[in-house]
Amino acid sequence: MLANGLSLDDIGSQAFNCQACNLAKGRLNVVFGVGNPLSGAIFIGEAPGAQEDELGLPFVGRSGKLLRELMVKAGLSIDNDLYLTNIVKCRPPGNRTPSRAEIDACSYFIDSQMAIIKPKTIVLIGSLALKSILKINLPISQIRGKWLDYGSDCQAMAIFHPAYLLRFGQGLPNSPSEVTLLDLRKIYSRIDKLKSI
Ligand code: SF4
Secondary structure: OOOOOOOHHHHHHHHHOOOOOOHHHHOOOOOOOEEOOOOOEEEEEOOOOHHHHHHOOOOOOHHHHHHHHHHHHOOOOOOOOOEEEEOOOOOOHHHOOOOHHHHHHHHHHHHHHHHHHOOOEEEEEOHHHHHHHHOOOOOHHHHOOOOEEOOOOOEEEEEOOHHHHOOOOOOOOOOHHHHHHHHHHHHHHHHHHHHOO
16 A cells, blocks of 8 residues: 555556556556565566557567466466566557657556565566666666665566567577576576565
8 A cells, every 4th residue: 555545456446547648549458467466576567569458468468478488487476476567557559669758657657556566576577667667778688687676675687578589489598588487487586585584
């Protein structure tokens, strides 16, 4: 709950009615987030794609399914171990990158989700999430797999966006998908360890 008494459900209801940027005009659904808000872990992507917009769920398109498969392979339960969302809650037309104005207009929602969830583990899926949350403007290849401090008791890690993984063969040694699986295993270890504290 926020200091003003709003819960995650309240913030979700605000998002479902939000008209704060142009993306409201073309959306079928607001994709707010899924998973366990009490898990202490939040995974943050960029913005919904076509299938996410259709179903109102994050990471359910072709690339999202690949990420979910890798998460499960790494031991992560999306229902229990984490909360999954995006920086921007409505689909940019043609799956373009959200504009600065759209990211700013939507920042209230991700900021509120973070304030309520109080994560101890943050996973930034792709460079836009990395730039928006940590203000780090580096290619994911240079920073992925490393734990970065976020406040006093939280650590963040950036991983490749799954749309990037689809450009390469899956399961080949040192391929981006295998590297991401290793990163997700590190993330699982931290989340699992924190459960017992
Ligand atoms: Fe509102 Fe965010 Fe959707 Fe824009 S993208 S209409 S700010 S919920």
